Amino acid sequence: MTAALETLGLGRRYHTTWGLRDCTLLVPEGTVTGLVGPNGAGKSTLLRMAAGLSRPTAGTVSVFGSPVHPNGTDHLGRVGYLDQFHPLYRYFSVAEMLAVGRKLNSRWDDASARKWLEDLAIPLDKRVGRLSGGQQAQVALTLCMAKRPDLLLLDEPVASLDPLARKRLLQALMGTVADRGTTVFLSSHIISELEPLCNYLIVLSASRVQTAGSIDDLLANHRLLVGPRRDQPPDGVEVIDVTQTSRQTTYLVRGVAPTLGSDWQSLQPDLEEIVIAYLTKGETDGAPPIPVDADSDPKGGAA
């Protein structure tokens, strides 16, 4: 499995708390990989470091096998990064934004960019600040895609959009994946939205990776076991989450129990149930954030 993005023990500290800690993960080349986690889990921190916009406090991050150096330019041509706030120059016209992209990027595809904007009925002579939120997001994504990156990093790309703008943006994104085989790494906290887009998923909680894998494997490897109340799970499975009532016990487990008593009911959980189980586990295992030893923090971690 070739890695489009790989991190090893990656961490970023903001003063006394870690925004991301001990993060080791791999985004396989050619996948659309979803990054799920609650607010504050470290998703944006991770994506910013992958884009070279933020300096790691610990560990390494590499893109297509080459280490990303903060403020370095080597990886920039191959990586497109879209911030969740779709930053653009408000007082530039759309055409001027395209000119900026053309001048700053060696692999710029101006013809496709113009065609996308025309399909979306976004006028080139209009000032960016006068476009709707959905149109601004489309312009920002168009700029990202016109770079023809091999890896697209998208931070909550549709969070601020209305349903129609959301659909159009995701259609354009999946079209690019179909045409160019671009690897996409995108964050969201809405699992039902990620499921149709992604074939690989990484669950981040309490600034650590809780689980990662192909969505097919995640679904195949987990079961919901429901039965009369008890305190011991069946042998041979790893319990991710447990819910108890006075009469009933529900385990969400990884693995398949070799023998299962007949009073257990074994059900297929959906992706959302699996992800929520890992998020719950992350909260229980990971909280509270570990304070940093003051002696080992000479600079306070400003980027």
Add this chain to the structure above:
Amino acid sequence: MEDQPIIQFRLDRHSGLPVYRQVVDQVRQALRLGVLRPGDQLPTVRDVVEQIAINPNTVHRAYLELEQQGLIEGQPGRGTFVRRSLPGFTSQTAALQRRLEAWFRAARAAGLDDEAIDALIASTKRSSDTEEAK
């Protein structure tokens, strides 16, 4: 009209079914209903991706499964075409439907509500499936 795809896929986010399975089921349903017929061209992967914003690999996978079932065939450089149809509704279906309607009337008259009817159908289907398997 020729340029328009023959079928339009739908994505049901709450069905609990994997997306590739939904695509497979929708093609099979269209074959049963005669919406898709042998020789018809299926939408390209690119078209499906644009229609419902799903991962292109999912469409590849669904088409591969339908190809393995012998229902469709990819022709390099031309597209994907329907090879054969599936048995659809016949005169027998209509007779079966009338008997089923009579059964539903009897069930309601016996005081069963929708939930009880669904449960009875599901459990009867399960036990008759096991009978057949024996």
